[in-house]
Amino acid sequence: MSSLSKQAIKGTIWTLFGYGGSQILRFGGNLILTRLLVPELFGLMALVNTFITGLNLFSDIGIRPSIIRSERGDDPLFLNTAWTIQVFRGFGLWIVCLLITAPIASFYNDPKLLWITPIVGFRTIISGFESTSLATLNRNLNLKKLTIYDFIVQGLSLGVMIIWAWISPTIWALIAGVLISSLFGLIRSHRLNTGMRNRLAWDQSALKELISFGRWIFVSTVMTFFASQSDRLMLGKLLTLEMLGVYTVAFTLADLPKALMQAVMSKVVFPVISKQLDLPRSQLRENILDKRKLLLLLISLPLALLVCFGDQLILSLYDQRYEQAAWMLPILTLGMWPFILSISIDKALFAIGKPLYIALGNVFKLLYMVILLPLSFSIIGILGAILVVAFNDIAFYIVVNYGLWREGLSGLKQDLWATIILLGIIVTLGGIRYSLGGGLSIDSIL
Incomplete structure (x- = not known):
C-alpha cells in the first residue's frame, strides 16, 4: 500500500471519528437548547447565519483549496500572501455586513435584525486572522490535529450556549456561543502553527496564482450560496419565524449524511486527488470511483434509517412545538441523495481546475427554487414547499454529471447501482415498519 493511500485511510478514519463526535455534540446540544429556547430564536439565527454565510461565499476566492492544490502550498511567501488577502477580506465582509443590516431588517420586518446581524457578523473579522496552518494541515492530510481542533472549538461553543441559555434564555446565548468559539478558534489555529508564523506579505506571483484559480471558486461559491441558502431566504418570507425554526431542526438532521460525505470529500479526497493530477484521466477516474464505492455504501444505511424512522426520532426527542418536523x-x-451522489465526486472538478460546471449546476438549482418554491407554496402550502426544497439538487446533479462526462470522470453507472441499493434498503426497512403496524414515516402529513 502506497504512502498516500495510508495517509488517505488514516485521514478518513480521523474524519469519520471527528464527524461522529461533532454530530453527537451538535445533536445533544440541539436537544438541550430546544428545551431552553423558543423556536423563534432558532429561526432568527438561521436568517442571520444565512446572510453571514452569503457574505463569506460572495467573497470566497478559494484560499484554502488554493493552498491545498498548489505546488507552492508550503512556501512561506505564498502562505503569507494568502493570509494577507484573508485578513483584508474579513474587514471588508464586516463593512458590507453593516451596510446590508437595515435592508434585511426592513425586508423581514424584524427590528431585532438591526443589532443582531452586525454583532454576529463581527466573526468575519475574527476568522480573517485565522492561521493558514489549518489549510497546511489539510494539504498534508494531518487530520488528527484538525479533528481535535474542530472538536474543541465546537464543544466550547455549545457549552457557552447551553450555560448562557440556562441562565438567560435569550438570543444572546446563541450569539455568545458563535463569537466566543470564533475567538478561541483563532487562538488555537495559531497554536497549531509550529513552523512559520503568519505575517502581512504581498507577492505578485502568489497573488496571480490565487486569483487565477480563485476566480472560478468565486463564481462557484456565489452560485452555491444562492442555490443552497435560497430555501431559508424564501421560507423566511413565506413562513413564520416559529415555523422556520421547526424547518431548521428538520433540515439540520436531514443534512447529517450529506455533511459526513462533504467532510470526507473536502478533507481527504480533494487533497488526495490534487496529488494525483499527473495520472492519465482514465486512471484518475478509476482511483476516484474505487474509493467512492465504499463511501456510497456506508452512507446509504444511515440515510435509509432517517427516511424510514426519522419521524420517530423527532417525536421521541423533541417536544410538540417541533411536531411538524416529524414529516x-x-x-x-x-432529497439529499442526488446531492450526495454529486459531492462524492465533484471535488474532482475542483482538483482539475474546472469548478465552472459546479457553478452552472448551482445556477440551474437556483432557477428551480426561484420558480417552483413560491408556486408550490401558493398551491399546496408548506408540503409543496418542502417537496420542492427536498428535491432541488436534481438539476445540480444533471449539470455536474455532464461536466464529469466531458472531463472523462463520469460515475453514472456507479450512481445507478448505488441508488438501487438505497431504494432496496428503504423499501425493506419501510416494509418491516409497515407490516408491524408502524405505518409510514410521513403518515402525519398524508
Whole structure:
C-alpha cells in the first residue's frame, strides 16, 4: 500500500471519528437548547447565519483549496500572501455586513435584525486572522490535529450556549456561543502553527496564482450560496419565524449524511486527488470511483434509517412545538441523495481546475427554487414547499454529471447501482415498519 493511500485511510478514519463526535455534540446540544429556547430564536439565527454565510461565499476566492492544490502550498511567501488577502477580506465582509443590516431588517420586518446581524457578523473579522496552518494541515492530510481542533472549538461553543441559555434564555446565548468559539478558534489555529508564523506579505506571483484559480471558486461559491441558502431566504418570507425554526431542526438532521460525505470529500479526497493530477484521466477516474464505492455504501444505511424512522426520532426527542418536523425530516433526507451522489465526486472538478460546471449546476438549482418554491407554496402550502426544497439538487446533479462526462470522470453507472441499493434498503426497512403496524414515516402529513 502506497504512502498516500495510508495517509488517505488514516485521514478518513480521523474524519469519520471527528464527524461522529461533532454530530453527537451538535445533536445533544440541539436537544438541550430546544428545551431552553423558543423556536423563534432558532429561526432568527438561521436568517442571520444565512446572510453571514452569503457574505463569506460572495467573497470566497478559494484560499484554502488554493493552498491545498498548489505546488507552492508550503512556501512561506505564498502562505503569507494568502493570509494577507484573508485578513483584508474579513474587514471588508464586516463593512458590507453593516451596510446590508437595515435592508434585511426592513425586508423581514424584524427590528431585532438591526443589532443582531452586525454583532454576529463581527466573526468575519475574527476568522480573517485565522492561521493558514489549518489549510497546511489539510494539504498534508494531518487530520488528527484538525479533528481535535474542530472538536474543541465546537464543544466550547455549545457549552457557552447551553450555560448562557440556562441562565438567560435569550438570543444572546446563541450569539455568545458563535463569537466566543470564533475567538478561541483563532487562538488555537495559531497554536497549531509550529513552523512559520503568519505575517502581512504581498507577492505578485502568489497573488496571480490565487486569483487565477480563485476566480472560478468565486463564481462557484456565489452560485452555491444562492442555490443552497435560497430555501431559508424564501421560507423566511413565506413562513413564520416559529415555523422556520421547526424547518431548521428538520433540515439540520436531514443534512447529517450529506455533511459526513462533504467532510470526507473536502478533507481527504480533494487533497488526495490534487496529488494525483499527473495520472492519465482514465486512471484518475478509476482511483476516484474505487474509493467512492465504499463511501456510497456506508452512507446509504444511515440515510435509509432517517427516511424510514426519522419521524420517530423527532417525536421521541423533541417536544410538540417541533411536531411538524416529524414529516419534514424523511422527505428532506430522501432529497439529499442526488446531492450526495454529486459531492462524492465533484471535488474532482475542483482538483482539475474546472469548478465552472459546479457553478452552472448551482445556477440551474437556483432557477428551480426561484420558480417552483413560491408556486408550490401558493398551491399546496408548506408540503409543496418542502417537496420542492427536498428535491432541488436534481438539476445540480444533471449539470455536474455532464461536466464529469466531458472531463472523462463520469460515475453514472456507479450512481445507478448505488441508488438501487438505497431504494432496496428503504423499501425493506419501510416494509418491516409497515407490516408491524408502524405505518409510514410521513403518515402525519398524508
